[in-house]
Amino acid sequence: MALExxxxxxxxxxxxxxxxxxxxxxxxxxxxxxxxxxxxxxxDRHVRVHANFAEYAPFVLLLLAFAExxxxxxxxLHIACAGLVFGRVVHAWGVSHEPENFKFRRYGMxxxxxxxxxxxxxxxxxxLFG
Numbered sequence: 358m359a360l361e362x363x364x365x366x367x368x369x370x371x372x373x374x375x376x377x378x379x380x381x382x383x384x385x386x387x388x389x390x391x392x393x394x395x396x397x398x399x400x401d402r403h404v405r406v407h408a409n410f411a412e413y414a415p416f417v418l419l420l421l422a423f424a425e426x427x428x429x430x431x432x433x434l435h436i437a438c439a440g441l442v443f444g445r446v447v448h449a450w451g452v453s454h455e456p457e458n459f460k461f462r463r464y465g466m467x468x469x470x471x472x473x474x475x476x477x478x479x480x481x482x483x484x485l486f487g
Contacts, residue, residue: 366438420476427483444468
């Protein structure tokens with residue numbers, strides 16, 4: 358089965374990853390720090406936003422791709438993928454700003470965990486009932 362749904366969302370997240378990477382690189386150059394401990398609040402935020410994205414997005418995308426291969430309902434895949442994109446954008450926005458608005462961080466993580474829970478549920482259900 359060819360993947361038809363998850364790859365477009367992966368591409369959107371890839372664009373976001375490029376943006377976050379560029380921001381982290383520019384912040385490192387501006388602070389003249391190649392590696393930690395950083396000690397620069399703005400730089401620390403850019404690095405953590407980038408790292409947090411790298412910690413969550415690939416794993417959730419992989420689970421969603423597996424769910425799509427296993428025949429998960431298209432509507433649920435779109436909802437979960439859109440939730441992941443929304444969550445990563447909102448989280449990045451919230452954590453990037455000083456002072457931080459924790460509402461954005463919280464909603465971003467809630468949307469990311471929603472996508473993760475949907476992906477895991479779809480995968481497990483595909484083996485139990487599929």
